[in-house]
Amino acid sequence: xxxxxxxxxxxxxxxxxxxxxxxxxxxxxxxxxxxxxxxxxxxxxxxxxxxxxxxxxxxxxxxxxxxxxxxxxxxxxxxxxxxxxxxxxxxxxxxxxxxxxxxxxxxxxxxxxxxxxxxxxxxxxxxxxxxxxxxxxxxxxxxxxxxxxxxxxxxxxxxxxxxxxxxxxxxxxxxxxxxxxxxxxxxxxxxxxxxxxxxxxxxxxxxxxxxxxxxxxxxxxxxxxxxxxxxxxxxxxxxxxxxxxxxxxxxxxxxxxxxxxxxxxxxxxxxxxxxxxxxxxxxxxxxxxxxxxxxxxxxxxxxxxxxxxxxxxxxxxxxxxxxxxxxxxxxxxxxxxxxxxxxxxxxxxxxxxxxxxxxxxxxxxxxxxxxxxxxxxxxxxxxxxxxxxxxxxxxxxxxxxxxxxxxxxxxxxxxxxxxxxxxxxxxxxxxxxxxxxxxxxxxxxxxxxxxxxxxxxxxxxxxxxxxxxxxxxxxxxxxx
Numbered sequence: 172x173x174x175x176x177x178x179x180x181x182x183x184x185x186x187x188x189x190x191x192x193x194x195x196x197x198x199x200x201x202x203x204x205x206x207x208x209x210x211x212x213x214x215x216x217x218x219x220x221x222x223x224x225x226x227x228x229x230x231x232x233x234x235x236x237x238x239x240x241x242x243x244x245x246x247x248x249x250x251x252x253x254x255x256x257x258x259x260x261x262x263x264x265x266x267x268x269x270x271x272x273x274x275x276x277x278x279x280x281x282x283x284x285x286x287x288x289x290x291x292x293x294x295x296x297x298x299x300x301x302x303x304x305x306x307x308x309x310x311x312x313x314x315x316x317x318x319x320x321x322x323x324x325x326x327x328x329x330x331x332x333x334x335x336x337x338x339x340x341x342x343x344x345x346x347x348x349x350x351x352x353x354x355x356x357x358x359x360x361x362x363x364x365x366x367x368x369x370x371x372x373x374x375x376x377x378x379x380x381x382x383x384x385x386x387x388x389x390x391x392x393x394x395x396x397x398x399x400x401x402x403x404x405x406x407x408x409x410x411x412x413x414x415x416x417x418x419x420x421x422x423x424x425x426x427x428x429x430x431x432x433x434x435x436x437x438x439x440x441x442x443x444x445x446x447x448x449x450x451x452x453x454x455x456x457x458x459x460x461x462x463x464x465x466x467x468x469x470x471x472x473x474x475x476x477x478x479x480x481x482x483x484x485x486x487x488x489x490x491x492x493x494x495x496x497x498x499x500x501x502x503x504x505x506x507x508x509x510x511x512x513x514x515x516x517x518x519x520x521x522x523x524x525x526x527x528x529x530x531x532x533x534x535x536x537x538x539x540x541x542x543x544x545x546x547x548x549x550x551x552x553x554x555x556x557x558x559x560x561x562x563x564x565x566x567x568x569x570x571x572x573x574x575x576x577x578x579x580x581x582x583x584x585x586x587x588x589x590x591x592x593x594x595x596x597x598x599x600x601x602x603x604x605x606x607x608x609x610x611x612x613x614x615x616x617x618x619x620x621x622x623x624x625x626x627x628x629x630x631x632x633x634x635x636x637x638x639x640x641x642x643x644x645x646x647x648x649x650x651x
Contacts, residue, residue: 180225228569322372458483
């Protein structure tokens with residue numbers, strides 16, 4: 172296999188720094204040999220056979236890291252933008268989702284990964300909660316492998332309900348648990364959890380079931396999964412007591428990533444036991460502020476986590492709800508935290524501060540190194556450093572959005588969008604060049620539109636609304 176070598180020449184490197192809250196910005200060339208960054212210095216002379224990528228006047232940054240995304244839900248793009256989380260559970264998770272075909276899951280996953288790459292997201296923790304049959308799991312994994320993205324593929328240990336009324340039942344959960352266990356064992360046995368020989372795709376586990384059944388069952392299953400091994404265990408935590416349940420059950424560890432954790436926004440005490448459980452165990456938070464604010468999850472805690480020393484990254488959650496880029500997540504997280512701090516100062520009649528409490532560098536860190544730390548990948552990705560994998564973005568600073576901006580940190584956080592990303596590399600492979608995906612998008616878009624229409628025809632809005640009303644009138648909103 173031919174090893175590609177690229178020289179990113181004449182650019183400005185912008186990167187977070189491990190062990191520091193500050194970012195570093197400096198001019199340098201970046202040499203990529205195979206999968207790895209091998210030199211970062213000025214005036215590197217390219218040897219024969221090296222492809223030079225002109226970065227004069229451009230910014231070179233790490234790729235973004237998405238710590239919580241349901242990638243397959245690109246096949247439902249735009250369907251859930253106005254929904255509450257409680258509404259979403261009834262109208263999607265417990266109805267539509269269980270009817271999706273392997274083909275719909277496949278194109279949703281492929282399109283979702285390509286969407287991420289187009290937006291500069293080079294690494295994704297894919298919480299795949301539509302592994303209803305072995306065919307669904309195979310279809311999703313095949314699409315992930317085909318996409319070229321760096322992915323921790325985390326199939327969920329769950330099954331869809333077999334009925335909602337008069338009460339919810341999961342009649343197939345026992346048989347589903349059996350094949351899901353065997354599937355995890357099969358996938359992990361091939362190469363210790365590497366799902367691609369180069370390790371670009373690895374095996375994780377999504378596990379949301381701790382709230383039901385005896386704790387001993389969860390302890391056994393997670394011990395089984397860790398022994399395989401899976402690289403990351405991820406779970407949804409919104410406002411409930413889950414963190415302490417995981418702590419008391421001995422389930423926490425540095426391989427755990429909890430998405431959302433909005434209940435922590437109501438726990439400001441410096442010695443709060445839930446915050447302490449996360450920090451002491453090394454568990455991480457995946458914050459998705461855009462949909463957390465819009466769907467009534469609660470208030471985002473990403474910047475709180477950063478200041479408390481709790482590992483935290485950002486995520487999109489689902490493109491059925493909002494866009495697939497991390498730019499909006501950075502802005503939403505940062506401005507929400509600033510606004511809340513300003514409100515605290517105002518309501519308590521405190522002295523106005525000299526500077527904002529939170530900076531653009533904080534948001535940039537969450538989107539890059541913070542995400543890598545949350546996923547246990549900080550030794551591999553998340554910064555522009557010699558020896559790390561070449562997951563890199565090149566920004567065109569002559570674009571309509573960026574022309575005139577001097578600081579790449581504030582420029583990326585507040586002004587940039589996918590159209591400004593000229594080049595994307597993952598593991599040293601160019602996946603976006605000249606502002607366009609290398610993979611042909613048109614056939615993917617054609618198939619995606621067809622499958623998305625099929626889903627909407629099966630589940631028209633009036634049918635979903637009727638189901639939601641029946642549930643709401645009978646049971647009230649689901650507790651999240």
